[in-house]
Amino acid sequence: MAGKIKIGVVGGTGYTGVELLRLLVQHPDAEISLITSRQEAGTAVSAMFSSLRGRVDLEFSAPSDAALKKCDLVFFATPNGVAMQQARALYDAGIKIIDIAADFRIKDIPVWEKWYGTKHACPELVAEAVYGLPEVNREKIRGARIVANPGCYPTAVQLGFLPLVRNKLVDLKHLIADAKSGVSGAGRKAEVHTLFAEAADNFKAYGVPGHRHLPEISQGLAVMAGVDVGLIFTPHLTPMIRGIHATLYARLNGDVDLQSLYEKTYAGEPFVDVMPAGSHPDTRSVRGSNMCRIAVHRPQGGDTAVVLSVIDNLTKGAAGQAVQNMNLMFGLAETTGLEQVPLMP
C-alpha cells in the first residue's frame, strides 16, 4: 500500500492498549496518529508506561470524532459498551474499525444484552461486523469494514475445539472447557480481588455459574458445527501475569487420528502451532507473541479427547490478533509486525 496506515487508538490506558502500542511501534506499516483517553488527556503516554519511553512521543488526547476521522483505522481498546457508542459515525465516514472489546461479537442482540447487562446502542453494525478469528474467517476479514476482535478465552477455546467440532467428531452437546487465565486478563482496574496480595500464591475458579465468554464461544462453535452446541466453561484465575491455558474435553464419536487431524487443519496457519504428539504446551512458550500452541491427547486410548491450547491473552487473545486482523484488512502479509519471539524465561 502507499504510505503507512494512519491509526487511532481509543482508550489506550489499559493492558490491551499498552500491548497494542508495543506492537504498533514495531510495525513497519503502521503510524499511530492519536491515542485517546478522556481521563488522561494531556499526559504523555510514556509518562504512564515507562516501557514506551523513547518509543511513543504522543500524549493521550481527549476523544474527538474529527481527529479520529482522519485515521484509516481506529482500534477500540476500551471497556465494553464504548465502541458501540462511537462506531456508527466512524463507520459512516469510511473509517475501518477493530473493536477489541465485546460490543460486536455476539450476533444475537438479546443474548448480548442479557450477558452485558445493557441495551445495545448499535445493533445494525453487529450484523455488519465480522468476527475476527482469522483461522475461521480469514476471507471475510479481508473485506471487512468493522471487525469484532475475539475475546481471550474464546480464542484459545475455539482454536482448540475447531478440528473436532467442524468435523462433528465429538458429542457436541457435552463439551467442556476448563480454562485458566493470568491476572492481566482482568484488566488494569483498581480492584481488590486482583491485588497482588490477593491473587499471588492462590488459585481459584470464578464465574462457574456463567461467564460472558460462554455465549461468545458457544456461538463460534455452533457456526463451526452448523448446529447448536452444549458447553461447560469454567474459567480460573492463576497467579501469572500473561497467558491462557485451555484444557478441553470432548467425547469422541468414533475413531480418528487426532494428531493428524490437528496437523492438517492447521497446516499453513502462521499463528497456530500443533505440537508433537505427547506434548504439553506451556503458556510461557507464547509469552509476548501472537502464537497459539496446541497439543491433543487421548488418555489411556479411551473415548475422550483432551486438547491443550495456550495463548498470550494480551497478544493472540487481544492486541496481537487485532494487528493480525489489521494486516488482513489492509492487504498486508498476515504476519507483518507480529514475529516477536516469545520471551523465555
Added chain:
Amino acid sequence: MAGKIKIGVVGGTGYTGVELLRLLVQHPDAEISLITSRQEAGTAVSAMFSSLRGRVDLEFSAPSDAALKKCDLVFFATPNGVAMQQARALYDAGIKIIDIAADFRIKDIPVWEKWYGTKHACPELVAEAVYGLPEVNREKIRGARIVANPGCYPTAVQLGFLPLVRNKLVDLKHLIADAKSGVSGAGRKAEVHTLFAEAADNFKAYGVPGHRHLPEISQGLAVMAGVDVGLIFTPHLTPMIRGIHATLYARLNGDVDLQSLYEKTYAGEPFVDVMPAGSHPDTRSVRGSNMCRIAVHRPQGGDTAVVLSVIDNLTKGAAGQAVQNMNLMFGLAETTGLEQVPLMP
C-alpha cells in the same frame, strides 16, 4: 493416653518432612524422638530449615532400626520405594507406621508395579495397610497398624467426588478431574523444570497420558461406588507454592439437590467445609491448614455437576492428614494439633 507419643520421622529433609515437623512441634501429645536422613546425618534440623530454629533441637540421624523401634509411631516422609523396604521390621516389632509416600496405597500389586516402575518389596503389608482417608475409612484407621497416607491429588479429587460417586448419581464411566497443583507438590528435589525461572509466570499441564495418581484415585472411587469407574485425570502445574484446586466434572443421571447432598455428606466432618451455594473456594483459604473446602455447581441448570475442591497439598494433602491419621490411631481427638488458622493473605 499416658505420656506423649514417641515419634520417628524417616526422611525429614523434603517438604512433607518439614511440614510434618511444623505440625508435630505444635502438637500437645507428640514428642519427636528422631529424624533420619542418610545424607544429612549430623546436620542440625534447624540449620537446614531456619523456620524451625528454636523449635526443633534434633540433628538428622542416620537411619537405624534400633532407634526407630523405640518409637510408638514412625512416619515415612521418604521418596516412593523406601518405606516398603523398612516397614516389615518395624511392623513386626509392633511399631505403628504411617507412610506418607505411595508404597502401600494401591492394593493391586501389578498395577502399583506398573506405575511405579519397580517390584514391590512388601506386598503382604499392602493388604494389611489401611488407606488413610478418614472421611472414608475412619473406623479402620483407628484400628490400623499401618496406614497408607493418600496422595495430594487423590485427597482433593476423592473428597470432591465422594457424594456423587458413593450414591451413583453420575455417569461413573466418564468422570473428569482437571487438577492444578502448586509447585511444592513436586518436592524439594533439584530439577530444572521446577526452578523458579521455569515455573513462575507459567502454567502447563503434565502427565496427561498418565499420572501415578490416576490408579490411586480410580481405586478409591471404585471402592466408593462398588464398581469400576472411568476417569480422565489431568494434572497441571500452577505458579504457587502450596495448594491444589481440583475442578471435577460428572454427568448427572437425574435430578438431585447437590448443595444439600454435599452438606449432609460432610456434616460433622472437621476437615471438610462445604461452602455456600455459588461459592468459589480459593486455595489460599486453606493455606497451612488441614481443611478441604468444596463448592458444587450445576452450570446453566444442565446435566453436568461441577465440583471445586481445594486443599493445601502439604497439609491435608500430606503431613496434616498424616497427623489426622495419627490422632485416630492413638485415640486422640481427631483435630488435636491441627487447628491452625489458614495464613491469609
Added chain:
Amino acid sequence: MAGKIKIGVVGGTGYTGVELLRLLVQHPDAEISLITSRQEAGTAVSAMFSSLRGRVDLEFSAPSDAALKKCDLVFFATPNGVAMQQARALYDAGIKIIDIAADFRIKDIPVWEKWYGTKHACPELVAEAVYGLPEVNREKIRGARIVANPGCYPTAVQLGFLPLVRNKLVDLKHLIADAKSGVSGAGRKAEVHTLFAEAADNFKAYGVPGHRHLPEISQGLAVMAGVDVGLIFTPHLTPMIRGIHATLYARLNGDVDLQSLYEKTYAGEPFVDVMPAGSHPDTRSVRGSNMCRIAVHRPQGGDTAVVLSVIDNLTKGAAGQAVQNMNLMFGLAETTGLEQVPLMP
C-alpha cells in the same frame, strides 16, 4: 487474670485486621467481642475472609462507643487518622488501647502533621502513648494504657540497628536502611500500582525522597542513641505477599565483635533471633510468625557493618507485635498465642 480479655477490633477488613483475627482466635486468653467496619456492617467476617470460616462467628458491626466501652482492650486496625478521633473517649472510659496505625507513634506533633498531611486530633494522648517496641520499651508497655504499635519498616530497621546505635559504635549521622517489603504492606486497598499484573515479576524503589516511616525510625534511633541521627531510608516493593528484609549499613567507629554484641543484646528476647555468623536470613523463615531474625556482617573486614533483619510485616510488623504488646499490658507471658511455627515453604 480472671477470665478472658474482652477485645474490640476497630476496622477489621484490612490485612492487619485479618491477621489480628487469625492470631486472636488462637490465643487462649483472648475473646473477640466485636469487630467493627462501617462499610461492611452486617457482613459475616467469614464471608469476607473464608480462611476464618468456622473460626469467627461474628459479623462486622457498625462502630459504636457503647459496645467498645464494654471491652477490656480495643485494637485499632484502621487507616491512619481514625484512632486519634476515637481514642479519647475510650481512654477516658478506662479501656486500654493499641493503635496499629500511625496516629500515636511520633511524639513531635508538627512532624507528624507534616508527614501525615493532617492536623492531629488528639495530641495530648500522643504524649501519654507508649511506643510499643517491647525490645526497647518492655516495662513501659506493661504499664501503658495506650500503645502506639510500631510500623513494619520501623520494627525491622530499629531492631537491626539497636545494638550499634545504643552503644554509639557507628557514625550516627550516616545510617542507611535499604528496605524491601512484600506487597501486603500496602494494605488491602483497590489501587492500580499494587495489582498483581503491576507488582508481580517487578521490583522498584518508592518514596526515596521521603517516606512516612523515616521520621518514626529516626525518632526511635535518636531515643536509643540519646542524640539525633542521620538516616537514609529507601523502601522498595518486592513481589511477595508478606515479609520485610532490611539491609542496614553503618560505618563503625572502631573495632567491635559484632556477632557477640548482637547475641548479648538479644539474649533472652523471645522474638529476636540472632543467627550464626555468616548467615543470610530469608523472609520466609519468619512467614506467619512474630519472629525477627538478624544476621550481622562486616564485609572484607572493613569499617562498614552490614545488618540483615527480616520480619513478617503483618505479624511482628503489625498484628503479632500488637498481640505481644497486649500480653505485656495484661500481665500474660509475652509469647502467649504467638508460638506459630513459620510456614515453610
Added chain:
Amino acid sequence: MAGKIKIGVVGGTGYTGVELLRLLVQHPDAEISLITSRQEAGTAVSAMFSSLRGRVDLEFSAPSDAALKKCDLVFFATPNGVAMQQARALYDAGIKIIDIAADFRIKDIPVWEKWYGTKHACPELVAEAVYGLPEVNREKIRGARIVANPGCYPTAVQLGFLPLVRNKLVDLKHLIADAKSGVSGAGRKAEVHTLFAEAADNFKAYGVPGHRHLPEISQGLAVMAGVDVGLIFTPHLTPMIRGIHATLYARLNGDVDLQSLYEKTYAGEPFVDVMPAGSHPDTRSVRGSNMCRIAVHRPQGGDTAVVLSVIDNLTKGAAGQAVQNMNLMFGLAETTGLEQVPLMP
C-alpha cells in the same frame, strides 16, 4: 558489510543462550551457523526451548573447533571456565570472540583465580580482551578481537555509578551497592535454592561476605576514577524471573546538580535512559530489552546520592549487551536488532 555474520554459539542451553538465540533470530545481519552443547548434541534446539519452534531449525551439535572456525564470531554462553579453554585456538584462527561468562573480565589474574577458585588457562588473552561495556569502552570494542562481556550486576552498578565516580564527586572509599536480582541470574541449573518453592514469596541477601562480581565492579570503578575504590556490594535474590535493581549510595564531596550531570553523561547513549527527577524506575520497564534506566536522588537534600539503576539481567546484563558488542565489532549500527519494546505488563 557483505553478507550476514556467521555466528557460533558455544553452550546454548542456559538462559543466556536462549536469550541470545531470541535476539539473534530477530537480527537482520546475523546468521546462526551452529549451537553447541556436549550434553544435548542431536537434540533440536526448539525441542528444548519451545519458544523457538519455527524460528530456530538447528540441532545442538557437539563442540568442534573445525565448525567453529568457519564462523565470523563465536559467543561463549558457557559456565565460567570454559571459554578460557577454547578461546586461544579460535583467536589464533582469526575468529572474533565474545565471552558472556567471566573468564576474561578481570585483568588481575591472581584476583580472578582467587574468586573463581581455579587456575586461569589463558592469561595472555585476558590482557588482550576488551571489557565490553560500550558506555565506557565503545571505541576499544569496535577494534576488539576478543570481548569480555560484563556481568549483570556489574553492568547495572557501573552504569549507575559512572557519572559520580568518573568525576570524583563522591567519597570513593565508601561506595555501597545494594543490588537485587531476579532468579534467572542464577542460571538454568538444577539446584534446590532456586526452586520455585524455595525462591517464591521470599527475599534474601546472599554472598554478603563476598561475591564474584565485587572485584569486577571494583576494577571497573577504579578504571573510571583512576584510583582504587572501596565498595560494599550486597546482592539479594528477589522473586521475579528477570531484572536487576541496583540501589547505590555515595557520599557527595560537594554540591552538584545530579540530574543534569546524569543527563549530560548519558545524552546520546542509545541504551541508557536517565529518567526525570524524582523517578523510580521499575525493572519491568526494561523487561526483554537492552535498556538501562537510571534515576538519581538526593534524599532530604543531604550529602548522600542515591542512584536507582535497572536492567534486564539477561539482556543488557548478558545477551543483549553481547549483541550490542557484536554490532560494534562488526561496524553495524549499535542498536541493530536490539529495538525490542519492553514487555509490559
